[in-house]
Amino acid sequence: MTSITRLDIPEVVLITPPRFQDSRGYFSETYKKAALDAAGLDFTFVQDNESLSTTPGTIRGLHYQAPPFAQAKLVRVVSGSIFDVAVDIRKGSPTYGKWVGATLTAEGGEQLLIPHGFAHAFCTLTPDVRVLYKVDGAYSKASEGGIIWDDPDVAITWPVKEAVVSEKDAILPRLKDLDSPFVYS
Numbered sequence: 001m002t003s004i005t006r007l008d009i010p011e012v013v014l015i016t017p018p019r020f021q022d023s024r025g026y027f028s029e030t031y032k033k034a035a036l037d038a039a040g041l042d043f044t045f046v047q048d049n050e051s052l053s054t055t056p057g058t059i060r061g062l063h064y065q066a067p068p069f070a071q072a073k074l075v076r077v078v079s080g081s082i083f084d085v086a087v088d089i090r091k092g093s094p095t096y097g098k099w100v101g102a103t104l105t106a107e108g109g110e111q112l113l114i115p116h117g118f119a120h121a122f123c124t125l126t127p128d129v130r131v132l133y134k135v136d137g138a139y140s141k142a143s144e145g146g147i148i149w150d151d152p153d154v155a156i157t158w159p160v161k162e163a164v165v166s167e168k169d170a171i172l173p174r175l176k177d178l179d180s181p182f183v184y185s
């Protein structure tokens, strides 16, 4: 049975599909639309992404795409482990600016479902981390936005003090300087 747990911001959901172990290893249905639909998680994913981060302490994000190119994401790890984070950036939300996170591991097969209206980032905890994630909207570079990973107002408790980030991510704005394109409803 797939384990489905809503986090403290309940729109963000931790999903752990079962693994069927035998003497060869294991088998797992890593994505099953019917299982998510049965839990009221109605998403139609249109693109699969993969990233490799070689150095522990790499942080990718905090990123989002603005509507009409907003992306929900279903994130999992196939090698290593990450601390995965979602920040609520829906104007008017009771949890605006708040974050939730979960540790996702290749060993455990945990997945995080992040809906529209959230900025997403992860920090790698091991070398050579491969992250796979489904998105329900195609890539739109022109629609990309973000928040700096160590925004003191968001105050994410990252497992690292110094991070490896891209040049693009190093100059992302603070939440207080962002006019979020998302509205809570």
Ligand SMILES: Cc1cn([C@H]2C[C@H](O)[C@@H](COP(=O)(O)OP(=O)(O)O[C@H]3O[C@H](C)C(=O)[C@H](O)[C@H]3O)O2)c(=O)[nH]c1=O
Binding pocket: 049, 051, 060, 061, 063, 064, 073, 120, 121, 122, 138, 139, 166, 168
């Ligand atoms: C996201 C994306 C990127 N690209 C190209 C654009 C660049 O030439 C190259 C690296 O892109 P970027 O530096 O934005 O990759 P990440 O820093 O891993 O960005 C991702 O990191 C955080 C965790 C996210 O949640 C988003 O999915 C995404 O923003 O891949 C594509 O061709 N298609 C895509 O969907």
